Amino acid sequence: TWEQDPALPIDLDSHTAEAWLRGIGQSEYARAHIWSPLSRFLLGDDVNTVSAAVLLTTLMRHFLSSRSLSQLAIPLLSMDQLLHQPMRQALLDMGGTIQTEFVDRIAFNMQRVTGIQPMTDNLRVADWYIVALPHQCVPALLPERLLTRFSYFQHIGELADTPAVAVHLWIDEAVQSPRLILLAGRTFHWICLKPVADTRQTHAVLMMTGPSGSDRSDEELLRSAGEDLQTVLPPISKAQRNAHHIVRSPRACLSMRPGMTAHRPLQQSPFPNLFFAGEWTDTGIAATVESAVVSGERCAHAILDKAVE
Numbered sequence: 312t313w314e315q316d317p318a319l320p321i322d323l324d325s326h327t328a329e330a331w332l333r334g335i336g337q338s339e340y341a342r343a344h345i346w347s348p349l350s351r352f353l354l355g356d357d358v359n360t361v362s363a364a365v366l367l368t369t370l371m372r373h374f375l376s377s378r379s380l381s382q383l384a385i386p387l388l389s390m391d392q393l394l395h396q397p398m399r400q401a402l403l404d405m406g407g408t409i410q411t412e413f414v415d416r417i418a419f420n421m422q423r424v425t426g427i428q429p430m431t432d433n434l435r436v437a438d439w440y441i442v443a444l445p446h447q448c449v450p451a452l453l454p455e456r457l458l459t460r461f462s463y464f465q466h467i468g469e470l471a472d473t474p475a476v477a478v479h480l481w482i483d484e485a486v487q488s489p490r491l492i493l494l495a496g497r498t499f500h501w502i503c504l505k506p507v508a509d510t511r512q513t514h515a516v517l518m519m520t521g522p523s524g525s526d527r528s529d530e531e532l533l534r535s536a537g538e539d540l541q542t543v544l545p546p547i548s549k550a551q552r553n554a555h556h557i558v559r560s561p562r563a564c565l566s567m568r569p570g571m572t573a574h575r576p577l578q579q580s581p582f583p584n585l586f587f588a589g590e591w592t593d594t595g596i597a598a599t600v601e602s603a604v605v606s607g608e609r610c611a612h613a614i615l616d617k618a619v620e
Contacts, residue, residue, distance in 0.1 A: 312367065313375055324364035325569050331363035348493035351500040354597055355473045355520045355564040362569045369597050385489035387505055394600075417442070417452045417585075424585045439617075441610050443588040446470045447562065461581050466574040470591055475563035476524035478517045478536045484550035485511040492543055498535035502543065513547065515540065520563065529557055565591045565598035578609045583617070586610040 312319070312335075323331065328350060332342050346366075347357045353369050354361045373381050386393050402409060415430045417440070426434040442449065449467050450458060458464050478499070490504040499517040507514050517536045524532065533555060540548035565571070575593040578586050588610045590603040 324362050324572055326363045328358040328361050328363045328366040344495040348495050351520055352493055354567045361567045365567045423582050439584050439614050441586045441588050446591045463576055463581050466576055469574040471566045472562035473564050473566045474525055475520045475560045477558040478532050479556040480515040480552055481554045482513045482515055482550045482552050484513055484547050486513045497539045499539050578606055579613055
């Protein structure tokens with residue numbers, strides 16, 4: 312594929328990764344034990360579900376470009392500590408104001424956004440508007456006439472998500488450094504191990520993506536987590552478990568099934584002062600935190616360019 316021999320089909324996004332991999336001679340074992348675990352980890356679904364074009368683009372970006380793009384970092388801090396708190400403080404330090412309130416709707420005239428309407432206050436007016444919400448929240452904020460008139464907003468309504476379940480275990484057994492283990496043929500799809508600061512404990516996170524975990528009870532999930540740990544890490548599995556926490560995310564990540572790329576919208580909406588940011592927008596990369604950052608940067612650059620005009 313790297314040498315482009317044979318050339319890639321132009322309709323690759325209309326095929327599943329499973330069909331494409333099988334067509335280029337990848338064995339059943341390779342598809343199940345290499346490509347599907349990688350697909351689960353990078354895109355949230357197995358090769359039977361994701362687009363061949365999206366998987367190929369993601370693999371080439373990470374493994375066939377610069378060395379830095381293939382590096383893996385496992386943060387020891389929470390997302391709130393790592394991103395949310397520093398970003399909030401940076402905005403406040405620059406003189407920004409943060410207001411937290413529920414927005415009822417976005418107001419429009421025929422040319423542009425005229426304001427946002429909080430549920431309990433007057434219309435808020437600004438020069439520029441960036442909607443940085445999950446895609447499923449967007450249609451409820453828009454007038455019905457826009458949803459039917461503009462294909463841009465209709466495409467947003469076509470986006471779908473993949474669920475996930477995470478089982479967090481705190482175990483009395485130390486690991487020297489963070490580890491990531493991708494699994495094949497097990498209940499869970501990958502395990503992340505992180506040392507707990509100033510203790511001899513390990514924080515183990517077992518992830519399952521796709522609908523298979525949605526109807527499993529907590530007891531079933533904990534039992535399966537113990538079995539998977541026993542298979543790949545017997546010393547860890549036998550240690551005392553101090554606590555556990557189960558997180559069910561019905562909309563964990565954007566589904567990257569065939570044809571989904573065409574529905575991801577650009578950051579610039581049909582209205583000149585309205586932009587959309589989020590991992591689900593069209594950034595050319597999979598719907599990850601990195602994609603969300605790229606979308607935010609594009610919104611910022613677009614506004615700066617328009618402000619100079």
